[in-house]
Amino acid sequence: MQQKKILLNDSEMPTQWYNVLPDIPNGVAPPLDPGTKQPMGPEKLAPIFPMGLLEQEMSDQSWIDIPEEVQEVLRIWRPSPVVRATALEAALGTKSKIYFKNEGVSPAGSHKTNSAVAQAYYNKREGVKRLSTETGAGQWGSALAFATHKFGLECKVYMVRVSFDQKPYRKSMMNTYGAEIVASPSPDTSFGRKILEDMSGTAGSLGIAISEAIEDAASRDDTKYALGSVLNHVILHQSIIGLEAKKQMEKAGDYPDILIGCCGGGSNFAGLMNPFLRDKLEGKDIRFIGVEPTSCPTLTKGLYAYDYGDVARQTPLLYMYTLGHDFIPPGIHAGGLRYHGMSPIVSALVREKLLEPVSVHQLECFEAGKLFAQTEGIIPAPETCHAIRTTIIEATRDLNKPQTILFNFSGHGLLDLSSYDKFYSGDLHNYDFPAEDIAEATKNLPKI
Amino acid sequence: MQQKKILLNDSEMPTQWYNVLPDIPNGVAPPLDPGTKQPMGPEKLAPIFPMGLLEQEMSDQSWIDIPEEVQEVLRIWRPSPVVRATALEAALGTKSKIYFKNEGVSPAGSHKTNSAVAQAYYNKREGVKRLSTETGAGQWGSALAFATHKFGLECKVYMVRVSFDQKPYRKSMMNTYGAEIVASPSPDTSFGRKILEDMSGTAGSLGIAISEAIEDAASRDDTKYALGSVLNHVILHQSIIGLEAKKQMEKAGDYPDILIGCCGGGSNFAGLMNPFLRDKLEGKDIRFIGVEPTSCPTLTKGLYAYDYGDVARQTPLLYMYTLGHDFIPPGIHAGGLRYHGMSPIVSALVREKLLEPVSVHQLECFEAGKLFAQTEGIIPAPETCHAIRTTIIEATRDLNKPQTILFNFSGHGLLDLSSYDKFYSGDLHNYDFPAEDIAEATKNLPKI
Numbered sequence: 001m002q003q004k005k006i007l008l009n010d011s012e013m014p015t016q017w018y019n020v021l022p023d024i025p026n027g028v029a030p031p032l033d034p035g036t037k038q039p040m041g042p043e044k045l046a047p048i049f050p051m052g053l054l055e056q057e058m059s060d061q062s063w064i065d066i067p068e069e070v071q072e073v074l075r076i077w078r079p080s081p082v083v084r085a086t087a088l089e090a091a092l093g094t095k096s097k098i099y100f101k102n103e104g105v106s107p108a109g110s111h112k113t114n115s116a117v118a119q120a121y122y123n124k125r126e127g128v129k130r131l132s133t134e135t136g137a138g139q140w141g142s143a144l145a146f147a148t149h150k151f152g153l154e155c156k157v158y159m160v161r162v163s164f165d166q167k168p169y170r171k172s173m174m175n176t177y178g179a180e181i182v183a184s185p186s187p188d189t190s191f192g193r194k195i196l197e198d199m200s201g202t203a204g205s206l207g208i209a210i211s212e213a214i215e216d217a218a219s220r221d222d223t224k225y226a227l228g229s230v231l232n233h234v235i236l237h238q239s240i241i242g243l244e245a246k247k248q249m250e251k252a253g254d255y256p257d258i259l260i261g262c263c264g265g266g267s268n269f270a271g272l273m274n275p276f277l278r279d280k281l282e283g284k285d286i287r288f289i290g291v292e293p294t295s296c297p298t299l300t301k302g303l304y305a306y307d308y309g310d311v312a313r314q315t316p317l318l319y320m321y322t323l324g325h326d327f328i329p330p331g332i333h334a335g336g337l338r339y340h341g342m343s344p345i346v347s348a349l350v351r352e353k354l355l356e357p358v359s360v361h362q363l364e365c366f367e368a369g370k371l372f373a374q375t376e377g378i379i380p381a382p383e384t385c386h387a388i389r390t391t392i393i394e395a396t397r398d399l400n401k402p403q404t405i406l407f408n409f410s411g412h413g414l415l416d417l418s419s420y421d422k423f424y425s426g427d428l429h430n431y432d433f434p435a436e437d438i439a440e441a442t443k444n445l446p447k448i
Numbered sequence: 449m450q451q452k453k454i455l456l457n458d459s460e461m462p463t464q465w466y467n468v469l470p471d472i473p474n475g476v477a478p479p480l481d482p483g484t485k486q487p488m489g490p491e492k493l494a495p496i497f498p499m500g501l502l503e504q505e506m507s508d509q510s511w512i513d514i515p516e517e518v519q520e521v522l523r524i525w526r527p528s529p530v531v532r533a534t535a536l537e538a539a540l541g542t543k544s545k546i547y548f549k550n551e552g553v554s555p556a557g558s559h560k561t562n563s564a565v566a567q568a569y570y571n572k573r574e575g576v577k578r579l580s581t582e583t584g585a586g587q588w589g590s591a592l593a594f595a596t597h598k599f600g601l602e603c604k605v606y607m608v609r610v611s612f613d614q615k616p617y618r619k620s621m622m623n624t625y626g627a628e629i630v631a632s633p634s635p636d637t638s639f640g641r642k643i644l645e646d647m648s649g650t651a652g653s654l655g656i657a658i659s660e661a662i663e664d665a666a667s668r669d670d671t672k673y674a675l676g677s678v679l680n681h682v683i684l685h686q687s688i689i690g691l692e693a694k695k696q697m698e699k700a701g702d703y704p705d706i707l708i709g710c711c712g713g714g715s716n717f718a719g720l721m722n723p724f725l726r727d728k729l730e731g732k733d734i735r736f737i738g739v740e741p742t743s744c745p746t747l748t749k750g751l752y753a754y755d756y757g758d759v760a761r762q763t764p765l766l767y768m769y770t771l772g773h774d775f776i777p778p779g780i781h782a783g784g785l786r787y788h789g790m791s792p793i794v795s796a797l798v799r800e801k802l803l804e805p806v807s808v809h810q811l812e813c814f815e816a817g818k819l820f821a822q823t824e825g826i827i828p829a830p831e832t833c834h835a836i837r838t839t840i841i842e843a844t845r846d847l848n849k850p851q852t853i854l855f856n857f858s859g860h861g862l863l864d865l866s867s868y869d870k871f872y873s874g875d876l877h878n879y880d881f882p883a884e885d886i887a888e889a890t891k892n893l894p895k896i
Contacts, residue, residue, distance in 0.1 A: 004458050004523045010451055075452045076535070076825050087524070087598075105553070107825025109862075149822050150535075169617070172865035175872055176821050373624050374597050377524050377555025414557075414862040417620035424623055 004086060006099075006248040008079035015071065016063040018239040020274040020345060021232060023062070023281065028232070028348045029319035032306060037448055040316050048217050048225040052122035056233040064236065066118075073117045073150050077106045078240065082248035082406070087375035089395070095402035096395035097254065100409040101245045101272060104378060108142035108173070110411025111268045112228050115237035116140070116147035119226045123153060130154040130223040132216035134184065134209030136264070137336035137383060138163055138170030139411055140228030145179035156223075158184040158192075158212045161204035166333065169415045184209035191215050191312045205328045206339045211312030218314075229265025230309060230318070230343045238271025245406060246275050256286060258394055260407040262386040263290040263299060263357070264336045266343030268410040273355070274345075280354060288355045289394070290346065291386040293365075295431040296329040298322065298342045299350055299357030301438055306448050309341055317446060320347040323433075324441035330431050333419035334362065334382040340441075358390060361430040365389045366423040369413065381411040382419050452534060454547075454696040456527035463519065464511040466687040468722040468793060469680060471510070471729065476680070476796045477767035480754060485896055488764050496665045496673040500570035504681040512684065514566075521565045521598050525554045526688065530696035530854070535823035537843070543850035544843035545702065548857040549693045549720060552826060556590035556621070558859025559716045560676050563685035564588070564595035567674045571601060578602040578671040580664035582632065582657030584712070585784035585831065586611055586618030587859055588676030593627035604671075606632040606640075606660045609652035614781065617863045632657035639663050639760045653776045654787045659760030666762075677713025678757060678766070678791045686719025693854060694723055704734060706842055708855040710834040711738040711747060711805070712784045714791030716858040721803065722793075728802060736803045737842070738794065739834040741813075743879040744777040746770065746790045747798055747805030749886055754896050757789055765894060768795040771881075772889035778879050781867035782810065782830040788889075806838060809878040813837045814871040817861065829859040830867050 021028060030039040042054035049057075056064060066074070085098040103111035123131060131148055133155070135141030141157035148155040157179050163170070164183035174181050182188055184204050185195035189212040195202065202208075210227070217225035227234065249255055259276060261269030273288045280286050292299055298321050307322040309315035320342045323329075327340040349355040362382070369385035371392075372378070380388060387407045395405055413420065422428050469476060478487040490502035497505075504512060514522070533546040551559035571579060579596055581603070583589025589605035596603040605627050611618070612631035622629050630636055632652050633643035637660040643650065650656075658675070665673035675682065697703055707724060709717030721736045728734050740747055746769050755770040757763035768790045771777075775788040797803040810830070817833035819840075820826070828836060835855045843853055861868065870876050 007455050007457060009455065010453055107821075146825060168869075169862070169865040172869050172872075173827065173862075176818055176827055176865075176868060178822065370624055373555075374594075374626065377594060379621065379624055414617070414621075415865075417617040417624075417863075420624055421616075421620050424620075 004084055006082040006252045010075050013079045014240050014243040016065055017236045018275050019059055019062055019064055019236050022060050023277055024348050025352050028344050031316035031318055034317055050122045050126040053233045056236050070118050070121045079244045080105050082245055085376050091375045092396055094395045097404045098395055099406045102409045104409055104412035107146050110139040112140045112143035114240055115234045116143035118237045120147035120151040120153055123224055124151040128224045131226045132156045132213040132223055133226045134158045134213045136160050136163055136206045136338055138167050139336055142173045144226055145174040145177035149178045155179040157181045158209040160184055160209050166418055167415055184212050189215045207311035207325055210310040211314055214314045229267040234267045235270045235343055235345050238267045239274050241271035242275030254404055256406040257403045258287045258405045260289045260387050260391050262383045263292045264339050266346035268408050270346050272408040290355050290357045291390045292359050293334055293337050294359045294361050296338055297359045297433050300359045301433055303442050305445055307445055318344050320344045326444055327441040336383040360386055360389045363430050368392050379413045381413040381416055384410045452532055454530040454700050458523050461527045462688050462691040464513055465684045466723050467507055467510055467512055467684050470508050471725055472796050473800050476792050479764035479766055482765055498570045498574040501681045504684050518566050518569045527692045528553050530693055533824050539823045540844055542843045545852045546843055547854045550857045552857055552860035555594045558587040560588045560591035562688055563682045564591035566685045568595035568599040568601055571672055572599040576672045579674045580604045580661040580671055581674045582606045582661045584608050584654045584786055586615050587784055590621045592674055593622040593625035597626045603627040605629045606657040608632055608657050614866055615863055632660050637663045655759035655773055658758040659762055662762045677715040682715045683718045683791055683793050686715045687722050689719035690723030702852055704854040705851045706735045706853045708737045708835050708839050710831045711740045712787050714794035716856050718794050720856040738803050738805045739838045740807050741782055741785050742807045742809050744786050745807045745881050748807045749881055751890050753893050755893055766792050768792045774892055775889040784831040808834055808837045811878050816840050827861045829861040829864055832858045
């Protein structure tokens with residue numbers, strides 16, 4: 001019998017995170033103080049992040065213990081399954097083997113919950129009462145709403161306007177977990193009020209929502225800020241994905257030729273990929289492919305430079321691929337991929353040519369997601385469809401050279417079905433970022 | 449370490465269904481021909497059901513092989529997990545142990561997919577090209593849409609109007625799986641047109657939708673009909689739930705004092721309960737509690753009598769608890785529990801006092817569902833909330849007498865979040881079926 005699902009028991013869940021920082025050739029450039037443009041120590045970030053996370057952000061330790069309290073919550077759904085997509089393979093007529101790591105089984109429906117639980121824990125431990133955050137697709141906001149409730153914290157979510165309007169069920173979910181939600185730009189912050197005045201009717205962006213959430217945290221003593229991707233400590237928490245997947249591929253008696261994941265801020269893909277990095281550095285023949293939308297092609301068309309993480313230029317300067325901190329991507333439906341920047345870790349791996357970035361069009365992604373649903377049963381999030389589209393391309397590229405592919409099924413699309421409706425009714429279109437826009441979009445990069 | 453999830457591997461999935469019929473004390477009365485009022489053989493039902501299912505409907509075999517083609521599809525998500533609800537236990541401050549069987553992991557999100565796959569298979573095997581069906585909450589329609597697509601059949605779903613309007617994402621899901629959906633009563637059948645004329649603005653009912661789907665199947669040579677609950681073959685297919693759960697409880701080194709499930713047509717609860725029935729008949733001290741809404745109290749306030757399964761009186765007469773085939777329950781949100789009748793098997797088990805029926809109010813159910821989501825992470829379907837509410841009552845009834853409870857988590861509520869929104873905004877109310885209505889509701893029972 002072909003084994004369909006490769007499961008791990010509770011006791012096989014990793015008890016340490018893997019920190020990729022010490023293993024990245026030529027390292028990752030440090031964040032800079034947005035005022036002095038000098039490298040920034042953790043003390044400068046202490047007003048908005050707890051020390052437990054700041055230590056992880058800059059740690060040179062390869063392995064970091066997962067606190068027992070965090071493990072206990074993660075075990076609600078972890079270890080997550082690795083599944084062999086046999087029905088998709090059959091539909092494609094390929095001899096390639098397709099595996100996926102199903103992060104859609106978490107309470108909020110995506111990998112985001114992995115970091116949300118850890119972040120809520122470290123904040124709680126340091127006496128924080130309330131967290132503020134932004135959310136694009138709604139996945140991160142839901143995850144943090146769940147996690148903060150588990151640790152008895154309050155939570156305020158600034159949700160990008162376009163997603164707020166398109167995904168009413170995400171609001172219901174956050175309400176169920178007890179969080180407060182507002183559409184961003186919002187009247188609740190001075191930055192939000194300014195944007196509402198200057199850009200009436202804007203669809204919003206992650207960059208704007210981040211500015212609002214940071215302002216919220218910086219202006220209240222009881223509140224700190226939580227970010228769902230990009231930063232090193234988030235990438236660290238997501239390493240549990242790849243650590244589990246490695247064990248599961250061993251159990252299956254297999255090893256991937258290609259790892260694939262979608263890239264918005266980079267955390268789901270890095271979470272899968274990083275635990276396989278040492279193998280690659282030691283000469284293993286394995287490809288890492290990061291997938292982004294053609295409408296927001298940070299890795300494939302952006303500049304590699306220091307830039308702000310937000311529109312209001314409140315964050316430290318991060319060395320990363322960027323389309324410019326004031327770039328507002330078109331309102332495509334893969335809200336989680338609408339970010340101008342990229343994790344400095346993922347950016348460094350692209351620089352070192354360890355990760356291959358590609359971009360794909362959204363219509364083909366929805367088509368791939370529909371095929372996946374019809375074969376494997378699960379309806380994927382629009383973000384995840386990007387990974388599936390690329391998986392299909394690689395699995396059928398050369399039928400005489402079957403590949404073993406493992407992709408990260410970052411989240412289900414059950415709360416994104418209005419996007420599918422728009423796809424079915426022909427209301428969605430492909431969007432190519434015109435090359436000439438890059439210069440325009442990045443003209444406000446800070447001078448270092 | 450407390451084991452949170454009790455998993456089975458692919459190879460531990462049962463390969464036979466358990467048929468409870470031969471084990472029911474004093475048996476189950478046969479269906480009667482609605483014309484002659486005489487017991488009805490399979491040949492009379494052959495126009496609307498395939499023989500493979502009709503044989504199962506009347507089988508005296510205790511064990512029936514699950515075809516390999518059906519097993520292959522079931523293995524996409526089965527075996528489903530049994531989870532210890534440790535966080536819910538802690539929140540309740542009870543020493544009772546609460547386990548749940550998570551049927552929400554199926555593609556369509558509920559236990560319904562178990563029977564949908566089997567029904568699609570047997571129809572396909574006998575050359576059927578198209579299936580018609582009804583759906584209340586949308587769970588069954590989605591399940592059959594998925595299953596028919598897997599076996600290359602077309603599918604038409606008559607969806608009860610009130611659910612059609614409240615659950616737009618269910619339509620999107622069925623579209624994704626390639627089914628055709630229409631609100632019932634619909635203009636697509638002569639019965640639907642008659643109801644639209646006589647009862648303009650009606651919320652519809654399962655009884656009406658069943659009539660429409662049967663008319664569709666009876667009027668086309670390429671089409672047969674599929675029912676998602678009530679019938680013996682559906683109960684048979686659902687036995688895989690309890691068979692797995694028994695193995696899992698053994699793995700956990702535990703045995704339930706109480707089994708709990710919600711009852712609409714009876715299939716999810718019977719699926720969990722039936723494989724434990726022999727233990728009870730042999731003297732094991734185990735209670736079976738079936739939970740229904742106070743607004744549609746078939747088992748607790750209905751009559752035990754022969755009645756039609758549908759409003760148009762096209763179905764065979766079934767001996768069951770009923771509120772009258774022309775009873776239209778109020779439009780409460782647990783759409784899957786809005787059925788006037790009940791599985792003859794479940795009805796017989798109530799008659800034999802092997803199963804205890806109880807009814808609960810919907811507001812308390814939503815409150816229970818919210819607590820479950822906040823503790824165990826998963827948002828339950830409104831139907832499932834009925835089982836959770838009763839679980840909480842039993843787990844806290846006597847703190848000095850802790851119980852071991854296993855309930856069936858029949859489905860997730862991610863596509864029912866608009867019902868939660870109505871609960872949060874105070875738009876939902878409790879509804880008691882007034883005792884005097886029973887006589888009125890059942891005045892049209894057929895004379896036998």
